[in-house]
Amino acid sequence: MAIKQSRNKTIFLTIVAWAIGIIMFFPIFWTAVAAFKTESDAYSLPQNWLSTPWTLENFAIVQERSDYIRYIFNTTVIVVLSTLLGLVFAIPAAWSMAFAPNPEPRKPTNAKTWLTMIFGALVICFLGLYFTDWKPVNFFVGLALLLIFVVPASLWAWNQNTSGTLLWMLSTKMMPPAGALIPIYLIFNRNGLIFKDWGWINLSHFTLMDSFWGMVPLMTLLNLPIIIWMLFTYFKEIPVGILEAARMDGASLWNELYRVLTPMALPGIASTCLLNLILSWNEAFWSLNLTNKFAAPLSFFISEYSSPEGQFWAKLSAASIMAIAPILVVGWFSQKQLVRGLTFGAVK
Amino acid sequence: MATKQALVLGKWALLPSVAVLAAWSFVPLALTIYFAFLRYNLQDPENTGWAGFSNFYYFFKDPYFWKDLLNTILLVAGTIVTTVVGGVLLALLLDQKFWGRGIVRLLVIAPFFIMPTVSALVWKNLIMHPVFGLFAGIQRFFGSHQPIDWFGKFPLFSVGMVVSWQWLPYAALILLTALQSLDEEQKDAAAMDGTSTLNYFRYILLPHLARPITVVILIETIFLLNIFAEIKVTSVGGFAGNLTYLVFSQLNDATDVGMAAAGGLIAVVLANIVSAFLVRMVGKNLEA
Amino acid sequence: MAVIKLENVRKVFGDAVIIPGADLEIRDGEFIVFVGPSGCGKSTLLRLIAGLEDMTSGVIKIDGRDVTEVAPAGRELSMVFQSYALYPHMSVRKNIAFPLMMAKMPEDQIKAKVEGAAAKLNLTQYLDRKPGQLSGGQRQRVAIGRAIVRQPKAFLFDEPLSNLDAALRVNMRVEIMQMHQDMKATMVYVTHDQVEAMTMADRIVVLDRGNIQQVGSPLDLYNKPDTLFVAGFIGSPKMNFITGAIAEKHKAATIGVRPEHIDVVSGKGEWQGKILLTEHLGSDSFLHVEAGDAGRLVVRAPGEFSGKPNDKISLKPDPARIHKFDAQGLAIRSK
Ligand SMILES: Nc1ncnc2c1ncn2[C@@H]1O[C@H](COP(=O)(O)OP(=O)(O)O)[C@@H](O)[C@H]1O
Ligand SMILES: [Mg+2]
Numbered sequence: 001m002a003i004k005q006s007r008n009k010t011i012f013l014t015i016v017a018w019a020i021g022i023i024m025f026f027p028i029f030w031t032a033v034a035a036f037k038t039e040s041d042a043y044s045l046p047q048n049w050l051s052t053p054w055t056l057e058n059f060a061i062v063q064e065r066s067d068y069i070r071y072i073f074n075t076t077v078i079v080v081l082s083t084l085l086g087l088v089f090a091i092p093a094a095w096s097m098a099f100a101p102n103p104e105p106r107k108p109t110n111a112k113t114w115l116t117m118i119f120g121a122l123v124i125c126f127l128g129l130y131f132t133d134w135k136p137v138n139f140f141v142g143l144a145l146l147l148i149f150v151v152p153a154s155l156w157a158w159n160q161n162t163s164g165t166l167l168w169m170l171s172t173k174m175m176p177p178a179g180a181l182i183p184i185y186l187i188f189n190r191n192g193l194i195f196k197d198w199g200w201i202n203l204s205h206f207t208l209m210d211s212f213w214g215m216v217p218l219m220t221l222l223n224l225p226i227i228i229w230m231l232f233t234y235f236k237e238i239p240v241g242i243l244e245a246a247r248m249d250g251a252s253l254w255n256e257l258y259r260v261l262t263p264m265a266l267p268g269i270a271s272t273c274l275l276n277l278i279l280s281w282n283e284a285f286w287s288l289n290l291t292n293k294f295a296a297p298l299s300f301f302i303s304e305y306s307s308p309e310g311q312f313w314a315k316l317s318a319a320s321i322m323a324i325a326p327i328l329v330v331g332w333f334s335q336k337q338l339v340r341g342l343t344f345g346a347v348k
Numbered sequence: 349m350a351t352k353q354a355l356v357l358g359k360w361a362l363l364p365s366v367a368v369l370a371a372w373s374f375v376p377l378a379l380t381i382y383f384a385f386l387r388y389n390l391q392d393p394e395n396t397g398w399a400g401f402s403n404f405y406y407f408f409k410d411p412y413f414w415k416d417l418l419n420t421i422l423l424v425a426g427t428i429v430t431t432v433v434g435g436v437l438l439a440l441l442l443d444q445k446f447w448g449r450g451i452v453r454l455l456v457i458a459p460f461f462i463m464p465t466v467s468a469l470v471w472k473n474l475i476m477h478p479v480f481g482l483f484a485g486i487q488r489f490f491g492s493h494q495p496i497d498w499f500g501k502f503p504l505f506s507v508g509m510v511v512s513w514q515w516l517p518y519a520a521l522i523l524l525t526a527l528q529s530l531d532e533e534q535k536d537a538a539a540m541d542g543t544s545t546l547n548y549f550r551y552i553l554l555p556h557l558a559r560p561i562t563v564v565i566l567i568e569t570i571f572l573l574n575i576f577a578e579i580k581v582t583s584v585g586g587f588a589g590n591l592t593y594l595v596f597s598q599l600n601d602a603t604d605v606g607m608a609a610a611g612g613l614i615a616v617v618l619a620n621i622v623s624a625f626l627v628r629m630v631g632k633n634l635e636a
Numbered sequence: 637m638a639v640i641k642l643e644n645v646r647k648v649f650g651d652a653v654i655i656p657g658a659d660l661e662i663r664d665g666e667f668i669v670f671v672g673p674s675g676c677g678k679s680t681l682l683r684l685i686a687g688l689e690d691m692t693s694g695v696i697k698i699d700g701r702d703v704t705e706v707a708p709a710g711r712e713l714s715m716v717f718q719s720y721a722l723y724p725h726m727s728v729r730k731n732i733a734f735p736l737m738m739a740k741m742p743e744d745q746i747k748a749k750v751e752g753a754a755a756k757l758n759l760t761q762y763l764d765r766k767p768g769q770l771s772g773g774q775r776q777r778v779a780i781g782r783a784i785v786r787q788p789k790a791f792l793f794d795e796p797l798s799n800l801d802a803a804l805r806v807n808m809r810v811e812i813m814q815m816h817q818d819m820k821a822t823m824v825y826v827t828h829d830q831v832e833a834m835t836m837a838d839r840i841v842v843l844d845r846g847n848i849q850q851v852g853s854p855l856d857l858y859n860k861p862d863t864l865f866v867a868g869f870i871g872s873p874k875m876n877f878i879t880g881a882i883a884e885k886h887k888a889a890t891i892g893v894r895p896e897h898i899d900v901v902s903g904k905g906e907w908q909g910k911i912l913l914t915e916h917l918g919s920d921s922f923l924h925v926e927a928g929d930a931g932r933l934v935v936r937a938p939g940e941f942s943g944k945p946n947d948k949i950s951l952k953p954d955p956a957r958i959h960k961f962d963a964q965g966l967a968i969r970s971k
Contacts, residue, residue: 025459101358149374177592179619221372246734303465306465306469331460
């Protein structure tokens with residue numbers, strides 16, 4: 001506040017604020033301390049953590065017992081690949097909505113577009129027929145779903161005016177995972193999608209369950225609306241005039257995007273990536289349901305510590321610290337941008 | 349405004365995202381609807397066919413359903429009240445001038461970045477454990493011999509506690525951002541007019557915060573309806589399960605796809621009621 | 637360098653007709669100014685020429701070539717934007733070099749050209765700064781530098797001076813005019829400021845609600861406005877308009893007399909009035925006069941004019957300088 005504040009008030013506020021800050025942070029601090037203590041010291045209360053010895057053994061035990069390296073590797077792969085895949089979809093979409101917005105819903109789509117879309121759906125279905133065997137969701141159910149839901153929904157959302165499309169994208173994020181869990185679970189596990197042995201290659205043992213093939217696209221889909229929204233709000237802030245100047249200067253569309261737009265949007269793209277990193281790093285619902293070893297990320301790794309085996313708190317703490325430390329740092333760096341991403345631009 | 353060339357290109361640039369999102373939001377939903385009317389149990393492959401509304405019927409008759417529905421509502425409502433009230437106070441505090449504001453901000457925001465599985469286990473074991481937990485230690489310090497077994501006696505409350513701890517920073521951060529957008533001149537003008545603190549809060553701050561608070565409520569609702577990991581890893585699903593957990597356990601423990609799908613649909617309906625409001629809120633913002 | 641021809645150019649946004657249909661020929665090497673109140677469609681017209689907007693219908697030709705379907709890059713025009721539209725992530729050097737890079741000019745030539753342009757615009761010492769580190773006037777120069785390095789067919793300016801303060805604006809105005817004389821290039825300049833238009837233009841295009849009201853040299857517009865709108869828009873202070881009985885005496889619906897064409901006379905003039913207030917500019921004084929049937933008039937008097945508010949005065953318009961308009965607002969000219 002511009003109006004000067006008395007010294008006593010500042011001291012009072014400092015004490016209250018720090019007390020609350022410390023209380024909020026205390027569970028994390030406590031975990032961090034316990035991670036460096038022996039098991040028996042971790043259990044003793046009140047813990048005199050200054051006088052008891054510090055140790056790194058918990059970290060070694062955690063690594064040995066549950067192979068932390070593997071999980072953090074998995075998490076990194078899923079998080080990074082899904083973010084990149086997300087950008088591949090989101091950058092063109094956000095660009096389109098920010099710089100070539102559609103002020104009015106387009107006219108009902110013409111027959112040619114319909115035919116193209118339906119033809120596309122048919123091609124996908126035939127590929128599905130050739131490669132897979134859906135049970136009990138057979139080929140025809142798949143075809144029907146594509147034709148009845150996906151094609152019209154895509155066309156509808158695609159032809160909305162830009163704010164309509166954006167809102168629709170937001171609304172897909174509202175879908176509770178419980179509503180999608182069953183089919184996704186069945187498709188992922190071998191009750192659903194089974195690839196055939198079609199001679200030249202045998203993928204009959206292939207399954208999406210517990211695989212990067214499943215987790216990466218899934219994570220992308222989960223966060224795509226947020227990525228698009230966030231990029232959109234950043235792109236919106238870039239003055240169109242600058243892109244027009246580039247056009248006048250003879251830049252091709254590629255140069256306009258590559259030499260002008262992208263460098264200017266880089267900070268926005270970076271914060272979007274950070275937010276996406278945090279969200280996918282901490283994702284638990286799908287990770288717990290769809291992975292168990294091979295592609296399991298850190299949230300799964302921690303959940304293995306939910307059933308006590310003897311004295312395990314120091315190890316639980318060590319594992320927890322290893323799981324949260326990287327993302328906590330990222331989070332601290334990107335806290336300002338978070339607000340924007342997590343309110344879909346409704347609060348700036 | 350864009351030229352024809354850009355508009356055409358923009359149209360096609362948008363299509364891939366729209367198509368995958370349409371597939372993601374409609375195919376699973378359609379399949380869920382389809383399964384909800386099937387007799388389909390993974391352990392009982394012989395028993396197939398249409399089930400009509402019986403999945404829903406059994407779901408509604410299941411005492412767990414009503415308990416879990418109530419739990420869902422209590423968990424969402426309790427957490428929202430806690431985090432919004434706490435968030436307003438915390439935001440007001442963090443908006444003041446004091447020493448080390450940046451650091452306190454970092455301390456306060458930290459819980460939001462903690463993986464749900466981690467926070468649940470840390471709270472259950474290190475903080476709220478009836479013997480070795482921090483709360484038990486504090487109680488003993490004040491002379492109690494029977495410290496409370498939080499997760500045993502009050503599982504829903506305990507889960508709510510963990511979840512509130514995670515979401516309080518979110519509410520505080522967003523409301524703080526909103527507070528900071530209240531411009532200095534307005535604050536100074538109010539001070540010059542001799543507005544009392546209470547009136548300032550009542551007539552200037554609260555109206556200014558009304559919108560962000562609504563946004564916080566709606567977004568938290570969306571996420572809190574889907575609380576899952578906290579319940580699963582603390583093993584309180586039987587007592588403090590919510591709808592999401594019930595769907596999971598129908599699928600995982602009872603292996604009943606049909607029933608689980610019926611439960612999933614109910615969750616969808618619930619979430620849609622909330623999201624209808626949210627979409628409208630954000631939409632208003634888009635036009636402005 | 638280039639002749640730009642607009643044939644029946646029409647632009648509609650949704651339901652709003654912004655440019656109902658414009659025909660215009662911009663001559664080779666001329667400095668033409670689009671002027672009109674804000675929102676009248678000047679920028680839109682300029683952007684249509686640039687190719688940044690699509691026309692609803694009509695044809696634009698540059699040097700006889702139909703460019704209606706040609707993208708901005710293919711039209712070989714340069715534009716200076718009101719907001720400067722510099723590339724914030726590039727140094728001044730890169731900004732100026734950008735159009736040349738896009739034209740795939742060899743490095744050494746680019747370097748020479750950029751340095752030449754920078755020298756001309758007094759930017760040499762700023763070449764390695766980012767636009768964010770420059771003042772408004774310097775940014776404006778960079779924008780101009782970026783426009784001139786490429787030797788385009790024509791230059792388009794969209795209110796390039798409106799973000800500058802008054803003193804700088806006058807300087808830049810002179811520099812742009814100087815540039816035009818040196819380069820003899822076709823320049824299309826948009827402004828809402830009629831003083832800018834009058835001082836800079838070879839020819840002025842006056843726009844009102846998307847309609848071209850009149851095209852002509854500054855003096856033409858000043859002396860022979862075709863419409864009431866042009867008469868009121870060009871000249872400062874505004875022309876006085878008189879309707880009613882006095883206008884009928886001249887067989888017109890409205891007559892107009894500029895403040896500088898009304899004299900304060902001793903004895904009986906044509907109109908009697910009472911001074912309401914006076915504005916002293918030093919060289920001139922402007923008197924606001926309540927003149928009975930003639931209504932409220934503004935009159936230019938010499939700087940040393942000593943009349944005070946409430947003084948009674950007599951006024952005499954210069955009969956040769958009375959503009960007559962019919963009920964539609966079109967000028968009535970005797971032959
Ligand atoms: N992209 C657009 N969509 C709809 N209306 C527009 C658009 N661009 C400009 N207009 C309208 O066209 C009119 C003329 O705008 P403009 O050419 O910018 O005026 P000027 O440059 O003369 O001030 C204004 O009424 C403006 O609201
Ligand atoms: Mg304009």
